Amino acid sequence: MDRSIFISLPVTDLKTSIVFYEAIGFRNNALFTDNIAACMVWSDTISFMLLTHEKWRSFTCRPIPPVTSSEVMLFLSCPSREAVDALCDAAGAHGGTVDINPVAEHGFMYTRDLTDPDGHALGAMWMDAAAMADQG
Structure with missing residues (x-):
């Protein structure tokens, strides 16, 4: 098996979360x-496991943080600036909160930060690798 990552996230309403993640470009692995x-798939090697609170508690006794806190921010790469904006538009239309931090415009990189309906912090990111190499 290739190296991959499965990121587990506790969610309040599983159906709402599935709709949200499908809207921003994930596909459901039935x-x-x-x-x-x-299981929501971003790429061949990255998947998010959305877990009801009951299921989450079968993995750990650690408390589920409130929606106003962040332990990590997971950035999702997008093929263009327009794709970053489209992902954020879809997130906002499906229960997420968009632009929780100022939009970051660095010329070679463009990012916008958002949360899913449960407050998990995500970033939508586009980077021009060729322009970035010119900076170094």
């Missing part, structure tokens, strides 16, 4: 989805 968990 093989690992049921009424208490959903």
